[in-house]
């Protein structure tokens with residue numbers, strides 16, 4: 554039986570926080586605007602790989618994109 558609650562541990566959260574920091578340092582990838590709006594997401598692939606990504610919305614140039622930050 555699978556336990557989805559144990560799928561993500563504290564090292565995942567650490568990786569996520571570090572990746573967010575790095576991504577935000579560069580700002581919007583279209584215009585470089587620093588104050589982008591974002592939400593974080595983690596997807597668990599069927600093979601057990603975790604994909605950490607960021608859904609970004611830029612209030613300046615109005616671009617929206619999904620940025621994969623890390624795979625584990």
Ligand SMILES: [Zn+2]
Pocket residue numbers: 581582583584585586611612613614615616
């Ligand atoms: Zn932008």
